[in-house]
Amino acid sequence: MKFLSFADTKIDAFLHMQLMDLAKTLSRDPSLELEFSYHSYLNKPVHVIHVSQFWMTYPGPVQLHGLKSEVYLRSLGNFYFSDLSLLQEALHTYRKEEHHQFLKHLLLFSEDYRLEKECIARRPGMTASFSERKKVLLTYYQRQLRQHLQQRKWLDAFFCSIFLLANHRFVKLSSPLSGFYDKLRDPLLRLNRAESTREITEIMQVIQNILRDFDVLDMAASYLSFYESSALTFKDLVRENEVKTPHIMETEEETDGQETEHEEMPSWHEETSSPTDSFLQFELDQGTSTDLLGEGGRRAEEGDQAFGAVQAGAKRSKGKDFSGEMDAGLNEKGSAPGKDVFPYGEMNRYAVEKKVETKLPTSQDLIKYYEIKSAVQPSISLLKQSFLKTIEHKKNVPNQDLHFGRLSKKLTRLLTDKNPRLFYKKMESPQELDAVFTLLVDCSASMFDKMDETHQAIVLFHETLKAVRIPHSIVGFWEDAADAKKDSQPNYFQEVISFNHSLKNQYGPEILQLEPQEDNRDGYSIRKKAEDLLKRKEKQKFLLVFSDGEPAAFDYENHGILDTHEAVTHTRKLGIEILGMYISNGKVTEEAQNLMKNIYGSHQVVVPSAAELVSYLVPVLRKLLFRLS
Incomplete structure (x- = not known):
């Protein structure tokens, strides 16, 4: 039993089920799951939609509209009207760029902006949720813009101003933001009118080339995310191909073929038997480095182990068609892994029943x-x-004089009564x-x-x-x-x-x-x-x-x-x-x-x-x- 809870965000179970049913209905995928995460994105290979906990701090009606708008974008927009392979390919090329975070955010925002118009055109009933979403985000990004300008984070501020301008909110661009806008004005206007993922990625190539001339630091904040997946191989499972941070890669290059001197950094945590005289206190991250959210490693999810085991047993696909490997995560019935494997619920897959014998009372x-x-x-x-x-x-x-049942022998009431009751029920023996x-x-x-x-x-x-x-x-x-x-x-x-x-x-x-x-x-x-x-x-x-x-x-x-x-x-x-x-x-x-x-x-x-x-x-x-x- 939990006695105390600090910064505890409780998810309404009925709200969770409502959003999950909505996502399954729109995507027509009965195995689709929904989870609350730091950012919103679609993990299509494992049939999971992530919605942002950003909305959990808002009051009930606003919260519901915000969460529903994210379900609309992922289960209808990304699911049917996004070319996910093109987005992955574009994001992969941005990693080599100096301003890769800004490029990533601009690409994902442009795609969401296009998908919002696509969803409203096909489902006008979604307009109310998207309007409430826009109202909240305009206030949020305006506040973030002022904060970034005070901190002189120019690309962060420029991204916020792009969001505001795209949604018809007037923004006064001072230097150096006005200079950025003058150079990118034409491709940004073309992004606003783009009608497909391919068109957006082509325009982003132009912006990518222009940004190379910008002498400014990359974005530091993280507002949007995208699930960049690839087919799992044996090296993935044994972690032989870990994504290394630039610091690690630089260190390996410097120490290649040279003698190195290791400096000891004592640390302490609750399992340390005895702390040293001086120590540093820091967080220990576990897992492969990744820029999924732009801020550290991705936290392991419930289905990772089962999904990884299934993927490891999948056969290699022919050519460059990886759809077979993506579908390897499904069982024979077409449902997500773990649904039929754990009869007492996925969260209880390792629960073991133990019986305690009752003693004779004293x-x-x-x-x-x-x-x-x-x-x-x-x-x-x-x-x-x-x-x-x-x-x-x-x-x-009384079980006599009823309007239905067994017909009675007293039929004279047909002549004497206006509404005769001619039926009865047989007495049943008590059970x-x-x-x-x-x-x-x-x-x-x-x-x-x-x-x-x-x-x-x-x-x-x-x-x-x-x-x-x-x-x-x-x-x-x-x-x-x-x-x-x-x-x-x-x-x-x-x-x-x-x-x-x-x-x-x-x-x-x-x-x-x-x-x-x-x-x-x-x-x-x-x-x-x-x-x-x-x-x-x-x-x-x-x-x-x-x-x-x-x-x-x-x-x-x-x-x-x-x-x-x-x-x-x-x-x-x-x-x-x-x-x-x-x-x-x-x-x-x-x-x-x-x-x-x-x-x-x-x-x-x-x-x-x-x-x-x-x-x-x-x-x-x-x-x-x-x-x-």
């Missing part, structure tokens, strides 16, 4: 259990009586309730001050269902943080009440063995228990989840909410009713309400404190039992 457990049972007995009796009264009422409901319940209890470390009250709610749940003869199970779940590794995350399940023992009087004190443990991986646990419920023969299946906050486990915090939401959605599609109960720390906050809404939708209850859990659970159980009766 005499102290028996005494404490019956004390708790006595405390909640009034609520149990109330629920039982309400349930039995409802069943009795349904048995006594046992065809339902089953599972209660999942979060046993993460943050439950340490709430477990006693949670025990009372669990006892209420168990004794009520036992009183009305409904089979059920109670399972505590947690992940062992100490043993969790990158390729193995043990998840423990302690079934204190099983389906087979739930209706027997001697079982119940085992509930007190549920104690706070480590982390919680909710999405994986929900999928596992839903799988157990599917094996039951009962017609109606219910899954309740007691939790006290956001899912948090090894390599799970950034995706825990979305993975749990997907698990809940998948469980409901299987015909299992799922309800979440959030136990707060004294008061209900807006953050807690949004968290539960993002995960469980409208089927959730936020409890202000653990002491009120029993009082909140009573109406929940009453409502569920009324549905069954």
Whole structure:
């Protein structure tokens, strides 16, 4: 469980799913995924659209329009109307240029500007989102222009002024920007009228030649990105062809054939046994150097390992047609890698199920259990009586004089009544309730001050269902943080009440063995228990989840909410009713309400404190039992 979060950007699960559905619809690619990144771009070979977190700081309506506009540009614009190979080829040639960052940004901006007009022409309904996008970006780039002018970063300022001028915002160009504009005026006007990627790249060649005469530093800021991919080879996988920074290349040239003297630079981090007297503190970057975002190495993504393994096994294509190698990342069904490989979700591919055996209850457990049972007995009796009264009422409901059913022998009403009721229903013999319940209890470390009250709610749940003869199970779940590794995350399940023992009087004190443990991986646990419920023969299946906050486990915090939401959605599609109960720390906050809404939708209850859990659970159980009766 996560206690504190600093600079935490939470992604609304419903917003994520909405944007993902929109991207799949526009691109007509069912395997397309969507991720939030530093910049927006299309990674077509692995079927991923990246949208920028730039919009997450804006209010709801503006944020939605901004994110939708990026989905439009990538899933419709880049997907269908961009020549990605030409863009890659052009960006590759810019690497040799002194002003390669400016050339890269101008090329990508010109392509997005053209694609925006293309999208609006084909889909006029996109106009509102693009208008809101333009309004926000004009304000942003005007602010950036003033900042770059103060810092005398001339090419950065010139790029911002190009954006403003292209969108009909007046900009007063002082020296040296006016000189840049005079030299590039004609090709810039041609870029504004370009109608294809090829035309843009041809005009950029002219700008590339003119820029060689500019005696000014290259752009330092990074506003736009593009995924520059190539077919993976064996050397790529073993990192024999790493892209080396100019500093490394220069050092290798200087030291070739010469004796070198190495200077030691002591450093310290949390795994260093003993720091030296003086040390430098700096960040250690891991991975191949790349200019994907213009600011350091690309962070590894979830599908990299699976995608790399598939690519390594792909056969070399014939000639220069690399489309076959690009398609090697898909499985036989045409979906992205990992979709069918990981039955419990891609984020849980290394989760391992571990079962904890329940011990025999001690005499102290028996005494404490019956004390708790006595405390909640009034609520149990109330629920039982309400349930039995409802069943009795349904048995006594008149089944004569109906408008449909079996035809009665009293047909004289055809003559005596204006609207005769001539039908009846046959009395059915009472049957046992065809339902089953599972209660999942979060046993993460943050439950340490709430477990006693949670025990009372669990006892209420168990004794009520036992009183009305409904089979059920109670399972505590947690992940062992100490043993969790990158390729193995043990998840423990302690079934204190099983389906087979739930209706027997001697079982119940085992509930007190549920104690706070480590982390919680909710999405994986929900999928596992839903799988157990599917094996039951009962017609109606219910899954309740007691939790006290956001899912948090090894390599799970950034995706825990979305993975749990997907698990809940998948469980409901299987015909299992799922309800979440959030136990707060004294008061209900807006953050807690949004968290539960993002995960469980409208089927959730936020409890202000653990002491009120029993009082909140009573109406929940009453409502569920009324549905069954």
